[in-house]
Amino acid sequence: TTTGSDALEETKELVIYSARNERFVQPLLDSFAEETGIEVKLLSAGESSVNRIMEEKNNVQADVFFSNDTGAMEYLRLEGLLQGNTSQALNIIDPMYRAEDGSWVGLSARTRVLMYNKDLISEEEIPKTLWELTDPKWAGEFMITRGGNSSMVAHIAALRAEWGDEKTKEWIEKVRGNAGAVVNGHGDVRRSVGAGEFKFGLVNNYYFHQQLSEDKDNNVGAIYPDQGADGMGAFVNAAGVALIKGAPNEANARKFIDWILEAEQQKFFAYESMEVPLNPAVEANPIAMRIDEYKVMDMPLQELGPVWVDVKKLIEEAGLDLDL
Amino acid sequence: MNKAPIEMMKEVNTKQEQARYTRAFSGFWLNLWKGNPPGTFLLLVSLLTGLAMLVPLSYVFIRGIQGGVDRWLNLLDTRIPILLYNTLSLTIVVTFFAIVIGLSLAWLVIRTDLPGRKTWQWLLALPLLIPPYVGAITYIIIFGPRGWVRDWLGAPLFNIYDFWGVVFVLTMFTYPYVYLITSAALKRYNLNYEEAARAAGLSYRHVFIKAVFPLLRPAIGAGAILVALYVLSDFGLVAMMRYTTFTAAIYYQMGNYDQVAAAILSVVLILITLLFIWAEAKTREKQRFYQSKGTPRQAPLIELGWWKGPLLAYASIIFGLAVFVPLSVLAYWASVGLTEGVIDQRFWGFAWNSFYMAGMASLICMFLALPVVYMKSRNPSIVSTVVDKLAYAGYALPGVIVALGIIFLFNQYIPFLYGTAALVITAYVIRFLPQNMQAADAALSQVSPRLDEAARISGFRPWQVIVKVILPLVTPGLLAGGALVFVSAMKELPATLLLRPPGMDTLAVRIWVDASEGFYQTAAPAALLLILLSIIPLRWMLSKY
Amino acid sequence: MFDIELLSVTKKYAGTEKAAVQGLCLSVEKGQILTLLGPSGCGKTTTLRLIAGFERPDQGKITLRDRVVSHRDSWIPPEKRDIGMVFQDYALFPHLNVIDNVGFGYRGTDKKGRVQEVLQVVNLQGFEKRFPHELSGGQQQRVALARALARKPVVILLDEPFSNLDAELRVQMRVEVKEIIKDAGATAVFVTHDQKDALAISDRIVVMKDGVIQQSGTPREIYQYPETPFVATFVGQSNLLPGQIGDDGQSVITEIGQVPCNHTHNLARGEKCYISIRPDSLEVDPEGSIVGKVKQWTYTGESIDAVVDTVTQKGTNQELLVHIHPEKIVQQGEILRFKVLPNFVAVLRSDREFS
Amino acid sequence: MFDIELLSVTKKYAGTEKAAVQGLCLSVEKGQILTLLGPSGCGKTTTLRLIAGFERPDQGKITLRDRVVSHRDSWIPPEKRDIGMVFQDYALFPHLNVIDNVGFGYRGTDKKGRVQEVLQVVNLQGFEKRFPHELSGGQQQRVALARALARKPVVILLDEPFSNLDAELRVQMRVEVKEIIKDAGATAVFVTHDQKDALAISDRIVVMKDGVIQQSGTPREIYQYPETPFVATFVGQSNLLPGQIGDDGQSVITEIGQVPCNHTHNLARGEKCYISIRPDSLEVDPEGSIVGKVKQWTYTGESIDAVVDTVTQKGTNQELLVHIHPEKIVQQGEILRFKVLPNFVAVLRSDREFS
């Protein structure tokens, strides 16, 4: 059943809050605007988008939230800030990567990988599991992002679900001690590893892809960790879109979500950002590994939301900087 | 029928009572204002201004207190000590160097025969136009781990992300605060003091130490406090240079949906800021003195002799580091960007947004500054003092905190304006109104209260006096203040980042967004345009200072 | 009818301990010029500002032309008091030229004519287009006066309007201002600390000290018959000696001998009093009864002001200030004889405090 | 021996058309007080600043205690000239208290003692800890004086040091400053536009106008025998009349009759000249030869200053300023007769310009 967009007030604009890199979002929005004649207003507010949506709950401004993190979207849903969506278009995405009520849906996967500089280290030497990062022999050799980075929070939440509080805490403490640098964002990590400042770093896979396509400092490789027979698999987070409750331009928002789930948009999107489409039918950028080519942690992303606050507390207690 | 007289008596009584109350109130009101109450309009505008300034403060304190003892203790144990150390050490060191550089340059260009001193006078003020985070970007481009220096030499010479790197870049772009204010003070300086000291047989070096420096102290203090407040509130530069101060931490906390922690850190930050302001006021209190007007004589220039060469080199080096180098880097990347065709419709849109919002803010500041300042000066009372102090609070509030308060205020009480440029403009007004007030204050202090009285005795009501006498006399000062607000608002980042409505990015935001993702070719043209747009107001301001 | 009336007005500035003006009672008749005379800080300006309405009295009542302008709970702001004022520092509007300054606030339709009229009165035709900074101090002061007059106010207040003029212009302006005010039929309060100004211009003088009135009277009364030692010394120079009324009721017996006086404030014979002898009343006379040694002298052109040491009948020393004819050559240490002329001798009641 | 000597010194400020000081020659003997007297803008302050070394002359030579401090190619900066200076606006350091202001720049080891000493001289004990803004204008001026004296300079320069004092304090300070300077054995140049100050304090007076010396001499010479009409009117009030020397060589024939004079500058009989009659020399006398009608009068306490309209022998009108005894009651329009006393009558050469 459709919610009958004709029942909704027709408006001429669409407001999108985005935590994603604007480079990848803007072209997509431009073509949507061109196709539909709807004026699209983008606010690239980074991670503070979530915050704004929360502050605006009595005076909703945004229609759609473009997130790079399922945890953030689920968190908003649990706070009651998202609007369910029963559009058929959602069905092409694996239920593991969308909300129960369809209020948010993942678009592309972002897998946590260890990206390394081939000039400094060979594929054999690189640690094969995340736990190995606690080994003192890597002291000062690698980079991670700050604990407050949403990809990092989500990742640690997944580890905690796998390992429990104690072991996760131990891991954080030791990794914090070993890390040669703790930086603000993944862009820093990929550029520094590419430039040979450090041997390797923990990033989302598309950062690795981006570094590969740089015209210098691009002699890098990546391994997907914990792929062994009894390994837990790599952690996959998803970027996606969410429909905001009380959206002033709800009809346009629904139209947009349907539109973006079309294969053509998926492909364009994944190609540009070099992420991997969650829709297996959509062809990925050739330099990226397809999502079915490696082992992933079997944790539904919806579970990230409820534990969000606890995880941050854990990170804080374990001494990894939340902010930089 | 019997009751009627009693009723009437009662009526009379209540009437009398009312009259008595009215009289008592008018008596109280007159006493409150020491017999000199302001006009209604003046009072209303001032009170509204004061209230608006109160919003972010109260928001933050309420949120912070709601945080509960546990969160406080937790933060006090873990994060606050490190943040305190980071923030205080940076503020103090940068302020110190800014004083040294600002004072020495001001003295060189105003009082010595430095070749080309007139040109230097405004060249050396130019760093004021360059947003410090842009400066940081350019230095990262050159000296960063992947910068040009590494490309040429194979290794970066030093770690720019070091404490001293941050100090260096911050100093280069904040010294103009000290420089400008001490220059102005040096121009106004009563030469008779210098001559009295020389007549007492002191050599020039001693004259400077004993008679010039102490008299410049209020100006130096005023400049220094601006530098310190800037460092405390800076977000863009420290974020770029990976150095965490309170302001940056608050911003990141926001990103983590953690309003409470952000509010708690903000309360601490406000307290630190107040501490700085208090300390500055304290040192001045001990030195409460007034320079007599003196004859406006052209100061004789001090001959530098063989020092001319080295000192010229010194000024050139500072100019090179603070203006030439950043502008060259920007020019390079801008040329890259131009060939890639980044200057499109959207780009001009951002420029217009910057111009429009900064312009509106400066207009509003010019409108609001005069009533507040005027009321403080001409209708002294507890009310005007409180309003004045409140209006200055904007100085002490980092943009992030102002933004938090404004989001709350508009969401709760003025929802129909939420999501419009009004938020950003309000933030600019709250943050930069004090700059305009200072200029207005300075201009107003040149206008003798006798002029107001002369106008009133000629039959004009207080608001007419403002229009007919005060406004024509303080307009240059107000405009100079407005120009300063414009320049500051053009550069403003943290509040703009949090408050801009969708589709209303400013140049500053674009620079930030693009540069933090490494797209220098799009950031550089925006930065250059931002600087260019600010030059005219700056020149105007300098001619008035 | 009084045009200006102050009834026990007291004003204490916030943050000060002593009242700037204490229980002041003043009344000025229509068409008169009253001068407030007193040393710096005695409350002259404060009094003017109270009348003008720039300050509010803590106590007391102020009436202008039978209209209460300031009382416990009533208050008429300055702009409604119909007052003209010349400020100590002129307070000319720097952004307006002479015409606009003078015409400032003039509401009538004949503005231009009226401005020309008052400019003529203060002798400033031809300066219409100048701005204040293009005028000399004296010219500025005259513009200020013209501005105060232009609106034909009931009351004109002048705060030391001559303080910045040099001697020549000052003498000239005294006469002119007096005429202008009289011609305008205005009632004026004039403030000065210069006794010459006060004596020259006033119908009545009020001598103040520390916010309190010391004496009030016509210029002649003040100068010739000062009531207190303070007035005697502040208004002109004077030698003050204690003494008692002589048996003839027309002289005072002092340590330097019996001094004849024209006016004894009806004190009884033998009553204690002070006597004020102006330096001009001591005349060098080889037959004179007072002998003294010149201790110090100053040539002032019109006279030689000498301090003379005399020995009293009791054998104590008494310094006397004497005006000697300027053509006489005086030496320090010279012994001279004097006699007292009765004209400038005044008897003061000794029950007034000496200060 | 001259302590201060200026030889045809000229100074033109950049951007002005006229020289502020033109061909000035001055010499002050050791221990003397010289006063520069003149109207505002005549170059008094400029002269002091040239002596102090704050300005460099365009031409001429300045010598202090036989040391050339300023000449074509030699230049000694102010701090090496060993001068003390009292600035027109005091220039007290607002950040220093009285002690530190007075001791400023004092190099000796007995700083504290010396400061106390000079504070005693200027009568400011007890004010040691005050800051300038906590002092009255007169007190500030005394601190400035103390500061100038503390270092026992050879030369003391005083720029209108009494301009802000009220009459009483002024009279007192004149005497004190003179004594202080004399006691200190200093040589002083004193600037004023007040003739009373000048007459009272100086050994010699130099009257300047437009940067040029008009007359120089002792106070008596200046007052009694002014050489030019300018000096006659600037120093004291005066009536100026044209005339010619009478046949007896001791009087001048003017339009109001033959006036006897004591001093005729050796002018020949029949020569044209001006005559200056001080108002004091015109005495009311029923037998007097001059008849006039009182046009206007001002009571000044010490006298009544009246403007009297007389009809000259040629039938034209001539206004005369007359001092009348203060006890006389004068009416406007009253007809009075006067005679001229010879004492205050001075003959001026008519070849000096009249201005």
Ligand SMILES: Nc1ncnc2c1ncn2[C@@H]1O[C@H](COP(=O)(O)OP(=O)(O)OP(=O)(O)O)[C@@H](O)[C@H]1O
């Ligand atoms: N605004 C003020 N606040 C506090 N005290 C004041 C203020 N104005 C004047 N006073 C004090 O009140 C007293 C009277 O001052 P006022 O100005 O009336 O004196 P004045 O007689 O006009 O003196 P002057 O001749 O110096 O002008 C002085 O002691 C002065 O210090």
Ligand SMILES: Nc1ncnc2c1ncn2[C@@H]1O[C@H](COP(=O)(O)OP(=O)(O)OP(=O)(O)O)[C@@H](O)[C@H]1O
């Ligand atoms: N720095 C200057 N630049 C240009 N002209 C000046 C400067 N200082 C003084 N003058 C001019 O030189 C002339 C003499 O000035 P000076 O200050 O010596 O006068 P003064 O006799 O001290 O007057 P006053 O009694 O007003 O202090 C005046 O015409 C004045 O305008």
Ligand SMILES: [Mg+2]
């Ligand atoms: Mg006064």
Ligand SMILES: [Mg+2]
């Ligand atoms: Mg001068």
